[in-house]
Amino acid sequence: MKTFNILFRTAICSMGVVSAQPLMAQEDPAPMPVEKSVFDGDYITAGIGVAVGPSYDGSDDYTVSPLPVVLGRLGGVDFQPRGPGIALDFIPDQKDAKIDFVLGPVVRARFDRHNSIKDPVVRSLGKLDFALELGPVAGVQVNRLLNPYDSLTAQVDVRWDVAGAHDGMVVFPSLTYFTPLSRGLATSLAISAEHVDDDYADYYFSISPAGSTASGLPAFAAGGGWKNVGATLLTAVDLDGDITNGGLGLIFLGGYSRMLEDAKRSPVTSIRGSANQWFGAIGVGYTF
Numbered sequence: 001m002k003t004f005n006i007l008f009r010t011a012i013c014s015m016g017v018v019s020a021q022p023l024m025a026q027e028d029p030a031p032m033p034v035e036k037s038v039f040d041g042d043y044i045t046a047g048i049g050v051a052v053g054p055s056y057d058g059s060d061d062y063t064v065s066p067l068p069v070v071l072g073r074l075g076g077v078d079f080q081p082r083g084p085g086i087a088l089d090f091i092p093d094q095k096d097a098k099i100d101f102v103l104g105p106v107v108r109a110r111f112d113r114h115n116s117i118k119d120p121v122v123r124s125l126g127k128l129d130f131a132l133e134l135g136p137v138a139g140v141q142v143n144r145l146l147n148p149y150d151s152l153t154a155q156v157d158v159r160w161d162v163a164g165a166h167d168g169m170v171v172f173p174s175l176t177y178f179t180p181l182s183r184g185l186a187t188s189l190a191i192s193a194e195h196v197d198d199d200y201a202d203y204y205f206s207i208s209p210a211g212s213t214a215s216g217l218p219a220f221a222a223g224g225g226w227k228n229v230g231a232t233l234l235t236a237v238d239l240d241g242d243i244t245n246g247g248l249g250l251i252f253l254g255g256y257s258r259m260l261e262d263a264k265r266s267p268v269t270s271i272r273g274s275a276n277q278w279f280g281a282i283g284v285g286y287t288f
Contacts, residue, residue: 038246038287044072049251049283057204057227057277058259058269061118067281077104082157084109087137102139106157107132110165112204119272124215125207131166133159150179161200168200168224184241193229196263200224205266217271222262228277230257246287255279 049067054060071080078089085108091101110131117123139155157172174192181187205222212219232255239248258264259275269275 037244039073039244042072042074043246043287044070044074045285045287046070047251047283047285049281051279051281053279054273054277055116055118056112056122058263058266058273058275059119059122060272060274062278063116063118065116067283069283069285072287082106082108082137084111085133087157089137098143100141100143102137102141102153102155104137105134106137106159107134108157108159109133110161121215121217122268122272125211125217125268126214128203129165130163131161132163133170134162135159147179150177152177166200166203168197168203170200171195180243182241184238184243185235186243187233187235190232190234191230192232194227195225196227197224201227201262205263205268207267217267220266222266225261225263227261227263228257228259230255230277232279249285249287251281251283251285253279253281253283 047069049069050064051067052062052064055063069081073079076092080087080089085106087106088104089102090104093100110133112131113122113125113128114130115127117127135158137155137157139153141151141153143151145152153174153176155174155176157170159170159172161167161169172192172194174190176188176190178186178188201222201224205220207215207217207220209219211217232253234251234253236243237250237252239250243249255278257277257279259269259277263269264275
């Protein structure tokens with residue numbers, strides 16, 4: 001079930017309904033194993049969604065945007081969307097294993113204050129460059145905690161900007177509990193946070209004397225630390241009532257995060273935006 005759970009952990013930017021192992025209805029007193037599942041070998045889920053979220057980290061303006069996604073497994077390598085990006089898992093799932101591991105590379109694009117800046121005061125600070133963050137992802141998943149099909153997954157991304165934008169480092173830990181509610185319905189709760197270094201914080205949350213003159217906001221020197229912490233609740237619904245046979249599925253997602261430390265204290269957030277950040281999405285995917 002590792003692939004399904006990674007999807008849920010990254011579902012703040014994902015659309016699709018997948019599972020690496022068959023899901024049986026929990027209300028069945030003695031569920032029989034499914035002999036064949038579309039997820040037993042290679043598979044692909046392609047989908048499209050609509051997302052509503054802040055214009056940039058710390059903004060109180062919200063934008064609506066399309067959210068395409070492709071995920072699955074090819075040649076035993078799992079791949080999942082990671083925001084605007086992708087994460088690979090090179091460790092194959094072990095059938096009926098109590099513990100699974102995740103290890104591979106991750107790449108994520110970051111467009112904060114690069115476009116869609118609705119606030120005219122923040123826009124006067126200037127458009128920021130596109131960042132491309134690259135690094136490893138590693139984690140461990142414990143299966144079958146409260147029922148035969150649930151799991152608890154702890155993972156962490158460590159990423160560095162290689163595009164010359166913020167030139168900093170981001171650490172993204174998360175903890176996800178996943179469980180099916182029936183054969184065609186599953187849900188997941190993820191708790192995550194982001195820790196950033198001084199370069200990242202300075203690029204996105206500091207205001208230079210020149211920026212202060214242009215915007216009227218007070219000058220501010222931001223330092224690294226915990227940027228935010230949040231939770232995401234996601235529900236996946238298979239449209240024919242059976243996740244294991246692929247086909248069409250829906251995803252409903254709601255998330256909240258709270259800006260912290262200098263990311264919260266920055267005038268970009270404290271004066272022109274909000275420390276409370278909300279996210280929602282709905283999407284449809286097809287698995288084959």
